[in-house]
Amino acid sequence: MGEVIVVTSGKGGVGKTTSVANLGTALALNDYRVVLLDSDIGLRNLDVVMGLENRIVFDLVDVASKVCRLKQALIRDKRFNQHLFLLAAAQTRDKTAVTPEQMRDLTEELKADYDYILVDSPAGIEQGFHNAIAGADRSIVVTTPEVSAVRDADRIIGLLEASEMAEVQLLINRIRPGMVKRGDMMDIDDIIDILAVDLIGVVPEDDRILVATNRGEPTALDNMSQSGQAFRNIARRIAGEQIPLMPLEAETGLMARVRQLFGIGS
Amino acid sequence: MIKKETVFKGTRDGLLIVLDDDCEFKEMMGNLKTKLQAAQGFFQGAQVTIDPGARKLTNRQKKSLSRLINSQAGLTLNDFVDDESNLGVDDEKGLLDEMDDPDQPKGLRPDLSRKSKLPVIFIERNLRCGQQVNFAGHVVVTGDVNPGAEIIADGNIVVAGALRGLVHAGANGDQRAFVAAYRLEPSQLRIAGAFTRAPDDESTGFSEQPEIARLQDGKVVVERNDTNQMLSLVQRS
Numbered sequence: 001m002g003e004v005i006v007v008t009s010g011k012g013g014v015g016k017t018t019s020v021a022n023l024g025t026a027l028a029l030n031d032y033r034v035v036l037l038d039s040d041i042g043l044r045n046l047d048v049v050m051g052l053e054n055r056i057v058f059d060l061v062d063v064a065s066k067v068c069r070l071k072q073a074l075i076r077d078k079r080f081n082q083h084l085f086l087l088a089a090a091q092t093r094d095k096t097a098v099t100p101e102q103m104r105d106l107t108e109e110l111k112a113d114y115d116y117i118l119v120d121s122p123a124g125i126e127q128g129f130h131n132a133i134a135g136a137d138r139s140i141v142v143t144t145p146e147v148s149a150v151r152d153a154d155r156i157i158g159l160l161e162a163s164e165m166a167e168v169q170l171l172i173n174r175i176r177p178g179m180v181k182r183g184d185m186m187d188i189d190d191i192i193d194i195l196a197v198d199l200i201g202v203v204p205e206d207d208r209i210l211v212a213t214n215r216g217e218p219t220a221l222d223n224m225s226q227s228g229q230a231f232r233n234i235a236r237r238i239a240g241e242q243i244p245l246m247p248l249e250a251e252t253g254l255m256a257r258v259r260q261l262f263g264i265g266s
Numbered sequence: 267m268i269k270k271e272t273v274f275k276g277t278r279d280g281l282l283i284v285l286d287d288d289c290e291f292k293e294m295m296g297n298l299k300t301k302l303q304a305a306q307g308f309f310q311g312a313q314v315t316i317d318p319g320a321r322k323l324t325n326r327q328k329k330s331l332s333r334l335i336n337s338q339a340g341l342t343l344n345d346f347v348d349d350e351s352n353l354g355v356d357d358e359k360g361l362l363d364e365m366d367d368p369d370q371p372k373g374l375r376p377d378l379s380r381k382s383k384l385p386v387i388f389i390e391r392n393l394r395c396g397q398q399v400n401f402a403g404h405v406v407v408t409g410d411v412n413p414g415a416e417i418i419a420d421g422n423i424v425v426a427g428a429l430r431g432l433v434h435a436g437a438n439g440d441q442r443a444f445v446a447a448y449r450l451e452p453s454q455l456r457i458a459g460a461f462t463r464a465p466d467d468e469s470t471g472f473s474e475q476p477e478i479a480r481l482q483d484g485k486v487v488v489e490r491n492d493t494n495q496m497l498s499l500v501q502r503s
Contacts, residue, residue, distance in 0.1 A: 151413060151414055154396075154412050154413070154414065155394060155395040155396040155414065157394055158394030158395065158396060159396075161391075161394075193428075194410075194412060194413070194430075196392055196410065
């Protein structure tokens with residue numbers, strides 16, 4: 001029996017889709033059978049980030065309204081040999097095209113065959129959010145070290161607690177160790193102090209994410225990337241392993257020092 | 267509405283006794299007496315209001331009720347609820363008008379101690395952004411009140427964690443209301459008609475001490491408040 005994990009945030013642009021793509025990739029690399037479920041109907045992009053856009057035939061709304069069978073709508077990612085599948089959102093419909101009950105049934109069906117179902121939630125607290133959390137067994141709230149993102153994360157955690165979500169864990173994305181060191185950015189303790197939930201991991205800001213997203217290749221596949229390493233660690237924590245937080249080091253080297261000299265942030 | 271039994275309720279005005287609809291006046295008086303004696307001392311100092319329910323009371327019956335109540339140690343009969351004006355319903359609304367979010371806990375615990383007639387609500391968790399508590403009494407939070415959360419209370423507000431949201435104590439105009447917190451860092455703090463907000467200048471910062479805010483000559487004054495005193499406030503409020 002698998003587990004349904006919703007990845008949500010309240011605020012947009014903090015890295016929900018990137019996190020789902022990378023965590024799914026990392027879990028599949030560890031031999032778990034994974035389904036990535038994009039619940040952002042009308043504004044889908046998990047398929048783009050995964051590089052699977054041109055293979056969509058059926059989508060979430062088709063499955064919910066029984067136009068096709070669930071199996072027909074699952075897009076297999078060939079890179080992962082029967083381990084990673086995507087269920088895309090419909091692009092031409094809106095959030096009301098699916099109900100929380102349909103989502104519950106659908107995730108229940110997926111749980112029978114797969115180890116992890118990662119649900120990519122839309123931004124906001126309206127129906128799309130309620131759809132996304134409907135079938136979830138646990139949740140990961142993504143935030144960035146900004147006051148606005150933390151505020152929205154707090155609101156979302158309140159809503160998750162109110163809907164009796166069994167587990168709420170926090171993923172802090174896009175942290176810049178250099179800025180934290182200089183006191184220009186909220187640090188992990190500040191965020192935990194306000195949100196008072198378990199931390200599942202911290203992902204450093206990484207330019208490679210942008211490149212990887214454009215290419216449709218998650219950074220979790222890139223052994224050289226710090227963010228990829230962070231996502232792989234989080235995936236192992238999701239699976240129950242005890243992995244210590246990776247030490248985050250400020251950017252060093254000549255270029256960084258030159259930039260610091262001229263006062264350009266790293 | 268037919269009620270089977272005489273019921274005692276705590277309200278913002280003290281103790282409300284709702285009389286049994288069914289039985290004879292005499293029998294009801296007997297029951298009430300036993301109940302009052304069983305609860306002896308518990309309601310000390312309470313102002314009592316009687317809601318006769320569906321029953322029409324004669325003046326004589328009112329008198330004997332009044333004698334019975336006043337004969338009990340510490341109780342004073344205040345008033346009868348007039349059935350025409352439906353005061354009973356209003357009272358209850360005021361008492362239960364607590365939260366917007368249906369998922370909030372219903373931890374209503376009226377407190378009728380001598381020092382205060384207002385009921386107290388305990389919120390035993392963190393109040394997060396977007397969550398609001400409206401309560402016609404004192405509010406005690408055993409957790410944090412995060413930025414974006416709101417508490418509006420007719421009485422005092424005591425927070426055993428960090429208070430970073432918006433609070434309004436004495437919302438019905440009570441100038442003696444206070445706000446106490448283990449860390450008092452509200453984004454906005456109102457007491458009765460007065461209001462203050464967090465300093466714009468971050469460098470002034472907040473003190474790392476438990477503090478209490480009260481009104482003094484119409485202005486909000488914040489002073490240090492050591493932890494022991496803080497706990498006694500929780501008990502008292």
